[in-house]
Amino acid sequence: MSAFESASIILPVLNETYSLRQTVNIIEATCAREVGEYIIVVCERTKPESLAVCREITQRLGERCSMHFQKRPFSGGAIRDGFDLARFSHVVMMASDLETDPALVQTLIKAAAEHPDGIATASRWMEGGQFEGYSPIKLVANYLLQKMLSVLYGTRLSDLTYAYRIFPCSLVRAIRWEELKHPFFLETALKPLRLGVCIREFPAKWKARTEGEFGSPFIANFSYFRIAITTRFCRRDRLLVQGQSSCQV
Numbered sequence: 001m002s003a004f005e006s007a008s009i010i011l012p013v014l015n016e017t018y019s020l021r022q023t024v025n026i027i028e029a030t031c032a033r034e035v036g037e038y039i040i041v042v043c044e045r046t047k048p049e050s051l052a053v054c055r056e057i058t059q060r061l062g063e064r065c066s067m068h069f070q071k072r073p074f075s076g077g078a079i080r081d082g083f084d085l086a087r088f089s090h091v092v093m094m095a096s097d098l099e100t101d102p103a104l105v106q107t108l109i110k111a112a113a114e115h116p117d118g119i120a121t122a123s124r125w126m127e128g129g130q131f132e133g134y135s136p137i138k139l140v141a142n143y144l145l146q147k148m149l150s151v152l153y154g155t156r157l158s159d160l161t162y163a164y165r166i167f168p169c170s171l172v173r174a175i176r177w178e179e180l181k182h183p184f185f186l187e188t189a190l191k192p193l194r195l196g197v198c199i200r201e202f203p204a205k206w207k208a209r210t211e212g213e214f215g216s217p218f219i220a221n222f223s224y225f226r227i228a229i230t231t232r233f234c235r236r237d238r239l240l241v242q243g244q245s246s247c248q249v
Contacts, residue, residue, distance in 0.1 A: 002168055004113040005089040006036030009105070010082030011096040012075060013040055013054055015047045019211055020096040024057055031106040034113075036088040038065040040096075041078040076177075076184025079163075083172040089116070092166045093188065097209040100164040107202050108166040115200065119192055120166050122204035123159035133208030145224060149186075152232055153193055157201055160189040161224065164204060171197065176241050183227045190231045191239050 009027065013020055027035060038061060040054050058065045068085060070078045079093055090112045094100040104122055111120035123129050125146060131139060142161065149160050163185035171192065179187045192199060231239070 002089060002116055002170055004109075004116045007034055007105075007109055007112070007166065008082075008086035008088045008091045008169070009035055009038045010079055010086070010091060010093055011038060011040050012070075012078040012082075013042050013046055013050050013096050015050055016096045016211065017047075017049050017053050019098045019209065020050065020053050021057065023094075023096050023098060023102045024061075026102040027105050030103060031109055034106070034109045036064070037086075039082045039085050040065065040067045041070050041082055042067060043070045043073075043078065072180060074180045075182060076187075077180045079184065079188075080177055080180070083169075083177075086169050086172075089169060090166050091169050091172060093185075094164050097211070099206055099209050100162075101205055101207075104164070104202065104204055108164075111200055111202065112166045112168075115198065117168060117171075118198035118200060119168075119171075119189075120200050120202060121157075121159070121189065122162055122164035123157070123201040124162055124204055124206045125158040126201055126203050128203030129159070130203075130205040132206065134206065149190075149228060152228060153190065155193060157189070157193075157199060159201065161186050162204070162206070163188075165189070167192075174240055176239060179227055181223065183224050186224045187227050187231065190228060194231060194236055194239055 011020065011023065024038065042051060042054060054067050058067050068081065070081045072080050083091060092105060092108060108120045124131055146158060146160060150157065165188060175191050177184065177187060189199065
């Protein structure tokens, strides 16, 4: 059993400015003592004004914040780079545009402290969760996808595609990740499920971002099917990095 010591927060940044600043400020105000570091991941598409805010936050937080130019492409690649860079016992996957409510970080961290070998994840579909400003067509598609996945995987989890979770670092480094685009966020739920990792859900209120472009196109709902099927029916040992065993995760 790996005890909770501190959390690494991964924040990918493209065009966020005030929302990035607010995300960090809320986390600092609610659970700064439990956060060991912020890993801000930028790329060639990151706007100059966003880079300026990244530098401002890095200077303000000093050693507790670092900025990295991502090596792997796309949104999933940014998080995977963050997994590699994380220095503390647990790692939080979230957004920097306020679509993942930063006030919930303290709840996820508390859950990780109570059950350090498991995953705590946010759910927009469970009682107490909410969508605000979500496209009606995408809402229906997402609901149907969640129901299909719950049947396919025999789980009662209600929101497998929401990219807002806390993991043990040992777990994310033991799993063999494949995806680089939006299906990666589903992969971060499905592979731990296949490995028997306990996942606990907490209600979250999702609100559409108010700056920059939207990151998840409608077609992303359909691109999840390949990773869902291949993960469900592949051998469990193939879900792990070579040399890892299921008893190590």
